[in-house]
Amino acid sequence: MKTQSLLAQVVAASLPLMAGSAVAANVTPQQVVTHYADVAHAVYADALTTAKTLDSKIQSFIASPSQAKLTEVKQAWIAARVPYQQSEVFRFGNGVVDDWEGQLNAWPLDEGLIDYVADDYQYELGNEGAKANIVAKTQLTIGASTVDVENITPQLIADLNELGGSEANVASGYHAIEFLLWGQDLNGVNPGAGERPYTDYAQGENCTNGHCDRRAAYLQATADLLVQDLEWMEKQWSPQVTGNYRQELLADSAQNGLRKMLFGMGSLSLGELAGERMKVALEANSTEDEHDCFSDNTHNSHYYNEQGIYNVFTGLYKRTDGSLISGPSLYDLAAQKDAQAAENVQKQFDITRAQVHKLVESAEENNQHFDQLIAANNPQGNALVNDTIMSLVAQTGSIEKVANLVGITSLNPDSADHEF
Structure with a gap:
């Protein structure tokens, strides 16, 4: 992944807009809310395209397992995360997304629900499904309930989410696929990601860790479900579909649309990214609370969350095919009210995006991934993560300034009950 070059390209593409464009006049x-819907549709369309590529790579891998094909599948998973993580800014404020996204991106998960794990693996206390191991069984007993899991299908996997009432029982989505590809990361705060052997999907005597046929069926069904879910969401934002969420959003007042945009940006910046995804892991020095914990892709996951916030502010989105979408933006709207204030906000956004990108630089240039940065014995790493949290808090303040400029008062972005 060429994250640095993408950063440079998007920054370069942003410059004319910051200087003031014909659109900004x-x-x-x-127009801003309509373009927001256009960007959302493009992001979900890209998430769908990359998920289909992942699904195809998984089919090829399962048909003829090899180390080379497992590497290709992993690369496809990482590529699929790029547009999806940029979509999370649409979650907060848009109920249609928030009610749906858990089936695709819920975490942390008790991976013992799905497949074999180390004997000493940490799981949520009281979770009766934490070591259920669907791959190894055709029937599960959770409390007084018995569940038939012999036929692994997308619908079965969807139904198994939050089995026994525990939110840690995540059966589907990107992180279930991630675990099935990488396996557990048993390195703690030391370098290294999960090291699942490709032979966990081999046939006959070459199969390792047993139940390779069921493991393959689970991986395929989860990928199929991911595609089905993204197909549904892409249609919710499509201008070619009637009676969908896009029409509902655009039929509402533009002020309500602006509020949803700004609330989504602020809530992802503050409560979710700074709080749930960074502060929780840092304060507990807990790799279990790392976002992409099996693959050590967390730095990219955080960066593209931030990029998604930036996209909504600037009205820019760089698609997976390399094309750039641009249009009427919150920056334009704010600049019409107060050009200097809008420029100051833009500077804070640039500072924060560069700060979050330091997590990427740490991983790619220094081999210090997020799980090492949060280690109790890594004061420099802790400081880098804490500085990033504080920059996200400052960015949230700038988002509130934009809200005031465009006439949205009492924004109150979700803090997820964190104090900063």
């Missing part, structure tokens, strides 16, 4: 709130 007279945009309306309705």
Whole structure:
């Protein structure tokens, strides 16, 4: 992944907009909300395209397992995360996304629900499904309930989410696929990600750790479900579909649309990214609370969350095919009210995006991944993560300034009950 070059390209593409474009001279709130919907549709369309590629790679790998094909599948998973993580800014404020996203991106998960794990693996206390191991069984007993899992299908996997009432029982989505590809990361705060052997999907005597046929069926069904879910969401934002969420959003007042945009940006910046995804892991020095914990892809996951926030502010989105979408933006709207204030906000966004990108640089240039940065014996790493948290907090303050400029008061972005 060429994250640095992507950063440079998007920054370069942003420059004319920051300097003031023809569009910026007279945009309306309705135009800004409409373009927001256009960006959302493009992001979900890209997430769908990359998920289909992942699904195809998984089919090829399962048909003829090899180390080379497992590497290709892993690369496809990492590529699929790029647009999806940029979509999370649409989650907060848009109920249609928030009600749906858990089936795709819920975490942390008790991976023992799905497959074999180390004897000493940490799981949520009281979770009766934490070591259920669906791959190894055709029937599960959770409390007084018995569940038939002999036929592994996308629908079965969807139904098994939150089995026994525990949110840690995540059966589907990107992280279930991640675990099935990488396996557990048993390195703690030391370098290294999961090291699942490709032979966990081999046939006959070459199969390792047993139940390779069921493991393959689970991986394929989870990938199929991911594609089905993204197909549904892409249609919710499509201008070609009637009676969908896009039409509902655009039929509402433009002010409500602006509020959803700004609330989504602020809530992802503050409560989710700074809080749930960074502060929780840092304060507990807990690799179990790392986002992409099996693959050690967390630095990219955090960066593309931040990129998604930036996209909504600037009205820019760089698609997976390399094309750039641009249009009426919150920056334009704010600049019409106060050009200097909008420029100051833009500077804070640039500072924060560069700060989050330091997590990427740490991983790619210094081999210090997020799970090492949060280690109790790594004061420099802790400081880097804490500085990133504080920059996200400052960015949230700038988002609130934009809200005031465009007439949205009492934004109150979700803090997820964290104090900063």
